[in-house]
Amino acid sequence: MKTTTLFAICCFAASLMTFAQTDNSIPVSTQILLDGVQRPESKTVIKAVVMVVCRKDNSKGTGFILSPGWMIVTNDHVVKTCAAGELEITPSSTNETVKIVDIKSDANRDLAVLCTDKALPFSLTTAGDEHPTIETEVETWGYPLKYQSRAPILSRGYVAGYSSDIMPADRGGTGVPVSRLIINGAFNPGNSGGPLI
Numbered sequence: 278m279k280t281t282t283l284f285a286i287c288c289f290a291a292s293l294m295t296f297a298q299t300d301n302s303i304p305v306s307t308q309i310l311l312d313g314v315q316r317p318e319s320k321t322v323i324k325a326v327v328m329v330v331c332r333k334d335n336s337k338g339t340g341f342i343l344s345p346g347w348m349i350v351t352n353d354h355v356v357k358t359c360a361a362g363e364l365e366i367t368p369s370s371t372n373e374t375v376k377i378v379d380i381k382s383d384a385n386r387d388l389a390v391l392c393t394d395k396a397l398p399f400s401l402t403t404a405g406d407e408h409p410t411i412e413t414e415v416e417t418w419g420y421p422l423k424y425q426s427r428a429p430i431l432s433r434g435y436v437a438g439y440s441s442d443i444m445p446a447d448r449g450g451t452g453v454p455v456s457r458l459i460i461n462g463a464f465n466p467g468n469s470g471g472p473l474i
Contacts, residue, residue, distance in 0.1 A: 302372070309428070325472075330366075331355065331356055331364055339471035340355075347396050349391040350470070351389050366391070366393075367427060369418075371398055373397070
């Protein structure tokens with residue numbers, strides 16, 4: 278995967294998401310959450326969120342299934358020490374085991390795409406503005422801190438600004454500036470890699 282393709286994926290974090298539904302068997306904890314959520318957009322995202330765990334260094338983060346269901350997007354720092362076969366993926370919307378067969382990473386943009394061995398039943402596609410205005414309310418669903426349930430939890434915040442950073446070479450940087458959103462909100466370790474809607 279070329280860097281330009283990963284750059285396009287980076288824009289997903291600031292995009293609104295929609296979903297493609299192909300299955301109706303949802304774990305009980307996720308169904309209870311879905312029954313309590315009122316916004317259709319949130320229900321859509323909840324179904325496509327996954328917990329990503331690398332036991333090698335006990336790192337945990339969030340990811341989301343990208344349409345048509347063969348890829349999971351997360352942050353590079355969540356998976357960088359693990360090989361594809363070492364990652365544990367827990368989908369919110371199915372009890373299926375997810376096998377990762379390859380990882381494509383871009384440390385400069387802190388993005389990783391995990392390639393699955395089969396299409397997963399719920400996924401997101403981009404829709405909306407890639408450059409939200411300052412003060413836009415945003416949310417994410419994920420697995421912060423020590424939270425371990427299959428059903429993700431909500432965090433909300435606001436777009437507070439923009440920055441353009443150059444990642445140092447010793448941290449995987451390429452010298453190419455990367456534009457980033459600055460979000461003011463209650464996002465914690467473990468939310469890394471989740472979709473921002």
